[in-house]
Amino acid sequence: MPSHQSPFRQTHTEEIATPPDPVTESRQREVIQYLKQVIEPILKNDIVSLGMVRNLRVVDDYIYLRLYVGKHQHHLQAEIQSALSPVTWCKKIYIQICTIPGVRTTLAISSGKGGVGKSTTSVNLAAALSLQGAKVGLLDADVYGPNVPQMLGLGQADVKVIDTPNGQKFLPLEAHGIKVMSVGLLAEPDHPLAWRGPVLHKIVTQFIQEVEWGDLDYLLIDLPPGTGDAQITIVQESPICGVILVTTPQQVAVSDVRRSVHMFRRVGIPVLGIIENMSYLICGHCGDRTPIFGSGGGQQLSAELHAPLLGQVPIDPSICMGGDTGTPLTLTHPDSTVGQVFVQMAGAIETTFRPCEVLTG
Missing domain, CATH: 3.40.50.300 (P-loop containing nucleotide triphosphate hydrolases)
Incomplete structure:
Protein backbone atom coordinates (compact mmCIF):
# COMPACT_ATOMS: atom_id res chain seq x y z
CA MET A 1 0.00 0.00 0.00
CA PRO A 2 1.28 3.53 -0.65
CA SER A 3 2.53 5.38 2.39
CA HIS A 4 1.57 8.89 1.28
CA GLN A 5 -1.56 10.49 2.65
CA SER A 6 -4.43 11.63 0.48
CA PRO A 7 -6.93 14.35 1.37
CA PHE A 8 -9.64 12.26 -0.26
CA ARG A 9 -9.18 9.14 1.83
CA GLN A 10 -8.06 8.54 5.39
CA THR A 11 -7.16 5.02 6.46
CA HIS A 12 -9.13 3.34 9.24
CA THR A 13 -5.95 3.01 11.29
CA GLU A 14 -5.32 6.75 11.19
CA GLU A 15 -8.87 7.50 12.28
CA ILE A 16 -8.42 5.36 15.38
CA ALA A 17 -4.84 6.32 16.21
CA THR A 18 -5.20 10.08 15.91
CA PRO A 19 -8.37 11.29 17.60
CA PRO A 20 -9.07 14.99 17.02
CA ASP A 21 -7.61 17.41 19.54
CA PRO A 22 -10.44 19.79 20.57
CA VAL A 23 -8.08 22.71 21.19
CA THR A 24 -6.33 22.31 17.85
CA GLU A 25 -9.64 21.91 16.02
CA SER A 26 -11.01 25.03 17.65
CA ARG A 27 -7.89 27.01 16.75
CA GLN A 28 -7.97 25.78 13.16
CA ARG A 29 -11.60 26.85 12.78
CA GLU A 30 -10.68 30.25 14.20
CA VAL A 31 -7.80 30.61 11.71
CA ILE A 32 -10.06 29.67 8.79
CA GLN A 33 -12.60 32.32 9.79
CA TYR A 34 -9.90 35.00 9.79
CA LEU A 35 -8.50 33.76 6.47
CA LYS A 36 -11.94 34.06 4.90
CA GLN A 37 -11.67 37.81 5.45
CA VAL A 38 -8.94 37.95 2.78
CA ILE A 39 -10.63 38.52 -0.58
CA GLU A 40 -9.00 37.85 -3.96
CA PRO A 41 -9.91 41.04 -5.88
CA ILE A 42 -10.35 39.55 -9.36
CA LEU A 43 -12.58 36.60 -8.54
CA LYS A 44 -14.14 38.52 -5.63
CA ASN A 45 -14.14 35.57 -3.27
CA ASP A 46 -12.16 34.64 -0.18
CA ILE A 47 -8.88 32.77 -0.51
CA VAL A 48 -10.17 29.74 1.41
CA SER A 49 -13.19 29.21 -0.84
CA LEU A 50 -10.94 29.65 -3.90
CA GLY A 51 -8.64 26.85 -2.75
CA MET A 52 -5.63 29.16 -2.55
CA VAL A 53 -4.92 28.12 1.05
CA ARG A 54 -3.89 24.48 1.37
CA ASN A 55 -2.15 22.25 3.91
CA LEU A 56 -3.28 24.46 6.78
CA ARG A 57 -1.92 23.14 10.09
CA VAL A 58 -1.96 24.43 13.63
CA VAL A 59 0.89 23.00 15.70
CA ASP A 60 1.03 24.21 19.28
CA ASP A 61 1.14 28.02 19.00
CA TYR A 62 2.22 28.15 15.35
CA ILE A 63 0.29 28.36 12.08
CA TYR A 64 1.56 26.73 8.90
CA LEU A 65 -0.03 27.03 5.44
CA ARG A 66 0.70 26.95 1.76
CA LEU A 67 -0.52 29.82 -0.41
CA TYR A 68 -1.01 28.98 -4.10
CA VAL A 69 -0.89 32.16 -6.17
CA GLY A 70 -0.11 33.64 -9.58
CA LYS A 71 2.70 36.14 -10.09
CA HIS A 72 0.33 39.08 -9.48
CA GLN A 73 -1.02 37.78 -6.16
CA HIS A 74 2.02 37.77 -3.86
CA HIS A 75 0.56 40.72 -1.96
CA LEU A 76 -1.92 38.27 -0.41
CA GLN A 77 0.85 37.02 1.87
CA ALA A 78 0.97 40.35 3.69
CA GLU A 79 -2.83 40.47 3.82
CA ILE A 80 -2.87 37.05 5.49
CA GLN A 81 -0.38 38.18 8.09
CA SER A 82 -2.55 41.20 8.80
CA ALA A 83 -5.79 39.19 8.90
CA LEU A 84 -4.32 36.74 11.42
CA SER A 85 -2.82 39.42 13.68
CA PRO A 86 -5.79 39.26 16.14
CA VAL A 87 -5.02 35.59 16.88
CA THR A 88 -3.56 36.12 20.34
CA TRP A 89 -2.26 32.58 20.93
CA CYS A 90 -0.19 32.47 17.71
CA LYS A 91 3.55 33.06 18.14
CA LYS A 92 4.42 32.93 14.44
CA ILE A 93 2.80 32.32 11.04
CA TYR A 94 4.70 30.32 8.43
CA ILE A 95 3.47 30.87 4.84
CA GLN A 96 4.96 28.90 1.98
CA ILE A 97 4.33 30.60 -1.37
CA CYS A 98 3.60 28.08 -4.13
CA THR A 99 3.64 29.56 -7.61
CA ILE A 100 4.78 28.93 -11.18
CA PRO A 101 7.37 31.65 -11.85
CA GLY A 102 6.26 34.12 -14.50
Whole structure:
Protein backbone atom coordinates (compact mmCIF):
# COMPACT_ATOMS: atom_id res chain seq x y z
CA MET A 1 0.00 0.00 0.00
CA PRO A 2 1.28 3.53 -0.65
CA SER A 3 2.53 5.38 2.39
CA HIS A 4 1.57 8.89 1.28
CA GLN A 5 -1.56 10.49 2.65
CA SER A 6 -4.43 11.63 0.48
CA PRO A 7 -6.93 14.35 1.37
CA PHE A 8 -9.64 12.26 -0.26
CA ARG A 9 -9.18 9.14 1.83
CA GLN A 10 -8.06 8.54 5.39
CA THR A 11 -7.16 5.02 6.46
CA HIS A 12 -9.13 3.34 9.24
CA THR A 13 -5.95 3.01 11.29
CA GLU A 14 -5.32 6.75 11.19
CA GLU A 15 -8.87 7.50 12.28
CA ILE A 16 -8.42 5.36 15.38
CA ALA A 17 -4.84 6.32 16.21
CA THR A 18 -5.20 10.08 15.91
CA PRO A 19 -8.37 11.29 17.60
CA PRO A 20 -9.07 14.99 17.02
CA ASP A 21 -7.61 17.41 19.54
CA PRO A 22 -10.44 19.79 20.57
CA VAL A 23 -8.08 22.71 21.19
CA THR A 24 -6.33 22.31 17.85
CA GLU A 25 -9.64 21.91 16.02
CA SER A 26 -11.01 25.03 17.65
CA ARG A 27 -7.89 27.01 16.75
CA GLN A 28 -7.97 25.78 13.16
CA ARG A 29 -11.60 26.85 12.78
CA GLU A 30 -10.68 30.25 14.20
CA VAL A 31 -7.80 30.61 11.71
CA ILE A 32 -10.06 29.67 8.79
CA GLN A 33 -12.60 32.32 9.79
CA TYR A 34 -9.90 35.00 9.79
CA LEU A 35 -8.50 33.76 6.47
CA LYS A 36 -11.94 34.06 4.90
CA GLN A 37 -11.67 37.81 5.45
CA VAL A 38 -8.94 37.95 2.78
CA ILE A 39 -10.63 38.52 -0.58
CA GLU A 40 -9.00 37.85 -3.96
CA PRO A 41 -9.91 41.04 -5.88
CA ILE A 42 -10.35 39.55 -9.36
CA LEU A 43 -12.58 36.60 -8.54
CA LYS A 44 -14.14 38.52 -5.63
CA ASN A 45 -14.14 35.57 -3.27
CA ASP A 46 -12.16 34.64 -0.18
CA ILE A 47 -8.88 32.77 -0.51
CA VAL A 48 -10.17 29.74 1.41
CA SER A 49 -13.19 29.21 -0.84
CA LEU A 50 -10.94 29.65 -3.90
CA GLY A 51 -8.64 26.85 -2.75
CA MET A 52 -5.63 29.16 -2.55
CA VAL A 53 -4.92 28.12 1.05
CA ARG A 54 -3.89 24.48 1.37
CA ASN A 55 -2.15 22.25 3.91
CA LEU A 56 -3.28 24.46 6.78
CA ARG A 57 -1.92 23.14 10.09
CA VAL A 58 -1.96 24.43 13.63
CA VAL A 59 0.89 23.00 15.70
CA ASP A 60 1.03 24.21 19.28
CA ASP A 61 1.14 28.02 19.00
CA TYR A 62 2.22 28.15 15.35
CA ILE A 63 0.29 28.36 12.08
CA TYR A 64 1.56 26.73 8.90
CA LEU A 65 -0.03 27.03 5.44
CA ARG A 66 0.70 26.95 1.76
CA LEU A 67 -0.52 29.82 -0.41
CA TYR A 68 -1.01 28.98 -4.10
CA VAL A 69 -0.89 32.16 -6.17
CA GLY A 70 -0.11 33.64 -9.58
CA LYS A 71 2.70 36.14 -10.09
CA HIS A 72 0.33 39.08 -9.48
CA GLN A 73 -1.02 37.78 -6.16
CA HIS A 74 2.02 37.77 -3.86
CA HIS A 75 0.56 40.72 -1.96
CA LEU A 76 -1.92 38.27 -0.41
CA GLN A 77 0.85 37.02 1.87
CA ALA A 78 0.97 40.35 3.69
CA GLU A 79 -2.83 40.47 3.82
CA ILE A 80 -2.87 37.05 5.49
CA GLN A 81 -0.38 38.18 8.09
CA SER A 82 -2.55 41.20 8.80
CA ALA A 83 -5.79 39.19 8.90
CA LEU A 84 -4.32 36.74 11.42
CA SER A 85 -2.82 39.42 13.68
CA PRO A 86 -5.79 39.26 16.14
CA VAL A 87 -5.02 35.59 16.88
CA THR A 88 -3.56 36.12 20.34
CA TRP A 89 -2.26 32.58 20.93
CA CYS A 90 -0.19 32.47 17.71
CA LYS A 91 3.55 33.06 18.14
CA LYS A 92 4.42 32.93 14.44
CA ILE A 93 2.80 32.32 11.04
CA TYR A 94 4.70 30.32 8.43
CA ILE A 95 3.47 30.87 4.84
CA GLN A 96 4.96 28.90 1.98
CA ILE A 97 4.33 30.60 -1.37
CA CYS A 98 3.60 28.08 -4.13
CA THR A 99 3.64 29.56 -7.61
CA ILE A 100 4.78 28.93 -11.18
CA PRO A 101 7.37 31.65 -11.85
CA GLY A 102 6.26 34.12 -14.50
CA VAL A 103 2.72 32.74 -14.81
CA ARG A 104 -0.12 35.09 -13.97
CA THR A 105 -3.20 32.87 -14.24
CA THR A 106 -3.31 29.07 -14.31
CA LEU A 107 -6.50 27.43 -15.58
CA ALA A 108 -7.29 23.72 -15.78
CA ILE A 109 -9.30 22.19 -18.62
CA SER A 110 -11.03 19.03 -17.43
CA SER A 111 -13.57 16.43 -18.47
CA GLY A 112 -15.20 13.54 -16.70
CA LYS A 113 -14.44 11.09 -19.51
CA GLY A 114 -12.33 10.76 -22.61
CA GLY A 115 -13.56 11.42 -26.12
CA VAL A 116 -15.47 14.64 -25.45
CA GLY A 117 -12.90 16.85 -27.21
CA LYS A 118 -11.08 18.21 -24.17
CA SER A 119 -7.68 18.50 -25.87
CA THR A 120 -9.23 19.99 -29.00
CA THR A 121 -10.98 22.51 -26.77
CA SER A 122 -7.75 23.29 -24.89
CA VAL A 123 -5.80 23.89 -28.11
CA ASN A 124 -8.43 26.12 -29.68
CA LEU A 125 -9.03 28.06 -26.47
CA ALA A 126 -5.29 28.67 -26.19
CA ALA A 127 -5.30 29.85 -29.80
CA ALA A 128 -8.26 32.17 -29.16
CA LEU A 129 -6.57 33.69 -26.10
CA SER A 130 -3.44 34.23 -28.19
CA LEU A 131 -5.55 36.05 -30.80
CA GLN A 132 -6.69 38.36 -27.97
CA GLY A 133 -3.06 39.40 -27.50
CA ALA A 134 -2.41 37.28 -24.41
CA LYS A 135 0.82 35.36 -23.79
CA VAL A 136 -0.33 31.76 -23.52
CA GLY A 137 1.22 28.46 -22.47
CA LEU A 138 -0.36 25.04 -22.79
CA LEU A 139 0.70 22.17 -20.53
CA ASP A 140 -0.47 18.84 -21.90
CA ALA A 141 -0.72 16.83 -18.69
CA ASP A 142 -2.89 14.13 -20.24
CA VAL A 143 -0.41 11.35 -19.55
CA TYR A 144 -2.67 8.71 -21.08
CA GLY A 145 -3.35 10.45 -24.41
CA PRO A 146 -0.97 13.36 -25.02
CA ASN A 147 -2.30 14.65 -28.35
CA VAL A 148 -1.52 18.36 -28.04
CA PRO A 149 1.85 18.23 -29.89
CA GLN A 150 0.19 16.75 -32.98
CA MET A 151 -2.70 19.21 -32.76
CA LEU A 152 -0.20 22.08 -32.81
CA GLY A 153 2.07 20.58 -35.47
CA LEU A 154 5.03 19.85 -33.20
CA GLY A 155 5.41 16.17 -33.93
CA GLN A 156 8.29 14.52 -32.06
CA ALA A 157 10.43 17.62 -31.46
CA ASP A 158 13.27 17.52 -28.94
CA VAL A 159 12.78 19.18 -25.57
CA LYS A 160 15.84 21.04 -24.27
CA VAL A 161 16.95 21.32 -20.67
CA ILE A 162 18.50 24.66 -19.70
CA ASP A 163 20.32 26.00 -16.65
CA THR A 164 18.48 28.68 -14.68
CA PRO A 165 19.18 30.46 -11.36
CA ASN A 166 16.71 27.96 -9.85
CA GLY A 167 18.37 24.88 -11.33
CA GLN A 168 17.83 22.94 -14.54
CA LYS A 169 14.45 23.29 -16.23
CA PHE A 170 12.66 22.11 -19.36
CA LEU A 171 12.38 24.72 -22.10
CA PRO A 172 8.90 24.60 -23.65
CA LEU A 173 8.51 24.46 -27.40
CA GLU A 174 6.51 27.07 -29.28
CA ALA A 175 3.86 26.66 -31.97
CA HIS A 176 1.62 29.37 -33.44
CA GLY A 177 2.81 31.74 -30.68
CA ILE A 178 1.78 29.30 -27.92
CA LYS A 179 4.35 27.80 -25.56
CA VAL A 180 3.84 24.05 -25.22
CA MET A 181 5.04 21.28 -22.94
CA SER A 182 3.68 17.77 -23.20
CA VAL A 183 4.34 14.28 -21.94
CA GLY A 184 4.05 13.27 -25.58
CA LEU A 185 7.22 15.22 -26.39
CA LEU A 186 9.25 13.03 -24.02
CA ALA A 187 7.78 9.61 -24.80
CA GLU A 188 8.77 7.30 -27.64
CA PRO A 189 6.43 7.49 -30.63
CA ASP A 190 3.53 5.02 -30.58
CA HIS A 191 4.68 3.49 -27.28
CA PRO A 192 2.20 3.21 -24.41
CA LEU A 193 2.80 5.49 -21.43
CA ALA A 194 2.62 2.66 -18.90
CA TRP A 195 3.73 4.64 -15.85
CA ARG A 196 2.74 3.58 -12.38
CA GLY A 197 1.85 5.75 -9.37
CA PRO A 198 5.24 6.96 -7.99
CA VAL A 199 6.76 7.55 -11.46
CA LEU A 200 3.60 9.26 -12.65
CA HIS A 201 3.57 11.52 -9.59
CA LYS A 202 7.22 12.50 -10.15
CA ILE A 203 6.74 13.28 -13.84
CA VAL A 204 3.60 15.35 -13.30
CA THR A 205 5.26 17.28 -10.46
CA GLN A 206 8.30 17.98 -12.66
CA PHE A 207 6.04 19.32 -15.39
CA ILE A 208 4.49 21.76 -12.94
CA GLN A 209 7.64 22.87 -11.14
CA GLU A 210 10.48 22.45 -13.63
CA VAL A 211 9.39 24.18 -16.85
CA GLU A 212 10.80 27.60 -17.72
CA TRP A 213 7.63 29.23 -19.07
CA GLY A 214 8.85 32.83 -18.99
CA ASP A 215 6.17 35.52 -18.67
CA LEU A 216 2.68 34.19 -19.38
CA ASP A 217 -0.76 35.71 -18.97
CA TYR A 218 -2.33 32.24 -19.01
CA LEU A 219 -1.13 28.71 -18.51
CA LEU A 220 -3.79 26.22 -19.57
CA ILE A 221 -3.38 22.71 -18.15
CA ASP A 222 -5.01 19.99 -20.22
CA LEU A 223 -5.85 17.43 -17.51
CA PRO A 224 -6.29 13.71 -18.07
CA PRO A 225 -9.93 12.62 -18.11
CA GLY A 226 -11.38 11.22 -14.91
CA THR A 227 -10.32 11.54 -11.28
CA GLY A 228 -7.17 9.43 -10.82
CA ASP A 229 -3.70 9.95 -9.33
CA ALA A 230 -2.49 12.29 -12.09
CA GLN A 231 -5.46 14.64 -11.75
CA ILE A 232 -5.20 14.75 -7.94
CA THR A 233 -1.45 15.46 -8.09
CA ILE A 234 -1.89 18.31 -10.56
CA VAL A 235 -4.67 20.08 -8.69
CA GLN A 236 -2.80 19.70 -5.38
CA GLU A 237 0.60 20.85 -6.62
CA SER A 238 -0.25 23.74 -8.95
CA PRO A 239 -1.72 27.21 -8.33
CA ILE A 240 -4.84 26.53 -10.39
CA CYS A 241 -7.26 29.38 -9.81
CA GLY A 242 -10.16 27.67 -11.54
CA VAL A 243 -11.24 24.84 -13.80
CA ILE A 244 -13.21 24.86 -17.04
CA LEU A 245 -15.22 21.69 -17.60
CA VAL A 246 -15.75 20.23 -21.07
CA THR A 247 -18.78 18.04 -21.70
CA THR A 248 -21.01 16.88 -24.52
CA PRO A 249 -24.80 17.22 -24.43
CA GLN A 250 -25.71 13.62 -23.56
CA GLN A 251 -26.45 12.54 -20.01
CA VAL A 252 -23.65 9.95 -19.85
CA ALA A 253 -21.02 12.67 -20.24
CA VAL A 254 -22.81 14.92 -17.75
CA SER A 255 -22.81 12.16 -15.12
CA ASP A 256 -19.05 11.69 -15.50
CA VAL A 257 -18.41 15.42 -15.18
CA ARG A 258 -20.22 15.43 -11.83
CA ARG A 259 -17.57 13.06 -10.45
CA SER A 260 -14.84 15.48 -11.47
CA VAL A 261 -16.71 18.32 -9.81
CA HIS A 262 -16.62 16.50 -6.48
CA MET A 263 -12.83 16.13 -6.78
CA PHE A 264 -12.33 19.83 -7.44
CA ARG A 265 -14.64 20.81 -4.62
CA ARG A 266 -12.70 18.66 -2.18
CA VAL A 267 -9.60 20.81 -2.76
CA GLY A 268 -11.56 24.04 -3.14
CA ILE A 269 -10.87 24.66 -6.84
CA PRO A 270 -13.78 26.70 -8.25
CA VAL A 271 -15.53 25.77 -11.47
CA LEU A 272 -15.30 28.83 -13.70
CA GLY A 273 -17.55 27.64 -16.48
CA ILE A 274 -18.83 24.89 -18.76
CA ILE A 275 -17.99 24.32 -22.42
CA GLU A 276 -20.41 22.07 -24.29
CA ASN A 277 -18.63 20.45 -27.21
CA MET A 278 -20.31 18.70 -30.18
CA SER A 279 -23.48 20.61 -29.36
CA TYR A 280 -25.06 20.46 -32.80
CA LEU A 281 -24.42 19.93 -36.48
CA ILE A 282 -25.10 22.79 -38.89
CA CYS A 283 -26.63 21.71 -42.18
CA GLY A 284 -24.46 22.90 -45.06
CA HIS A 285 -27.52 23.55 -47.24
CA CYS A 286 -30.21 25.08 -45.06
CA GLY A 287 -28.25 26.11 -41.94
CA ASP A 288 -30.52 24.18 -39.56
CA ARG A 289 -28.99 22.90 -36.35
CA THR A 290 -29.33 19.20 -35.52
CA PRO A 291 -28.45 18.09 -31.94
CA ILE A 292 -26.93 14.73 -32.87
CA PHE A 293 -25.87 13.88 -29.31
CA GLY A 294 -28.97 15.25 -27.62
CA SER A 295 -29.26 18.63 -25.99
CA GLY A 296 -29.30 20.38 -22.65
CA GLY A 297 -26.32 18.72 -20.93
CA GLY A 298 -24.21 21.86 -20.68
CA GLN A 299 -27.14 23.99 -19.53
CA GLN A 300 -28.04 21.38 -16.92
CA LEU A 301 -24.52 21.39 -15.49
CA SER A 302 -24.43 25.17 -15.57
CA ALA A 303 -27.60 25.35 -13.49
CA GLU A 304 -26.42 22.69 -11.03
CA LEU A 305 -22.98 24.25 -10.47
CA HIS A 306 -24.09 27.88 -10.67
CA ALA A 307 -21.34 28.33 -13.26
CA PRO A 308 -21.78 30.02 -16.65
CA LEU A 309 -22.17 28.06 -19.87
CA LEU A 310 -19.22 29.65 -21.65
CA GLY A 311 -20.03 28.34 -25.10
CA GLN A 312 -21.56 25.61 -27.25
CA VAL A 313 -19.15 24.34 -29.89
CA PRO A 314 -20.77 22.83 -33.01
CA ILE A 315 -19.61 19.69 -34.81
CA ASP A 316 -17.42 20.72 -37.72
CA PRO A 317 -15.16 18.40 -39.77
CA SER A 318 -12.75 21.31 -40.18
CA ILE A 319 -11.90 21.34 -36.47
CA CYS A 320 -10.89 17.67 -36.69
CA MET A 321 -8.84 18.38 -39.82
CA GLY A 322 -7.11 21.26 -38.04
CA GLY A 323 -6.16 18.95 -35.18
CA ASP A 324 -4.79 16.31 -37.55
CA THR A 325 -2.71 18.81 -39.55
CA GLY A 326 -1.49 20.86 -36.57
CA THR A 327 -3.30 24.05 -37.57
CA PRO A 328 -6.09 24.91 -35.10
CA LEU A 329 -9.27 26.05 -36.83
CA THR A 330 -9.58 29.04 -34.51
CA LEU A 331 -6.26 30.36 -35.83
CA THR A 332 -6.82 29.66 -39.51
CA HIS A 333 -10.52 30.62 -39.62
CA PRO A 334 -11.35 32.81 -36.60
CA ASP A 335 -14.49 34.06 -38.38
CA SER A 336 -15.95 30.56 -38.77
CA THR A 337 -18.78 29.49 -36.49
CA VAL A 338 -16.39 27.40 -34.37
CA GLY A 339 -13.78 30.13 -34.35
CA GLN A 340 -16.27 32.74 -33.23
CA VAL A 341 -17.40 30.54 -30.32
CA PHE A 342 -13.81 30.14 -29.08
CA VAL A 343 -13.00 33.83 -29.57
CA GLN A 344 -16.12 34.74 -27.59
CA MET A 345 -15.10 32.39 -24.76
CA ALA A 346 -11.57 33.78 -24.75
CA GLY A 347 -13.01 37.29 -24.51
CA ALA A 348 -15.06 36.28 -21.48
CA ILE A 349 -11.95 34.86 -19.79
CA GLU A 350 -9.99 38.01 -20.58
CA THR A 351 -12.74 40.19 -19.14
CA THR A 352 -12.62 38.18 -15.91
CA PHE A 353 -8.88 37.87 -15.38
CA ARG A 354 -7.40 40.93 -17.07
CA PRO A 355 -10.10 43.63 -16.81
CA CYS A 356 -7.74 46.55 -16.15
CA GLU A 357 -5.28 45.57 -18.88
CA VAL A 358 -8.08 45.04 -21.40
CA LEU A 359 -9.54 48.46 -20.68
CA THR A 360 -6.22 50.26 -20.87
CA GLY A 361 -4.99 48.28 -23.87
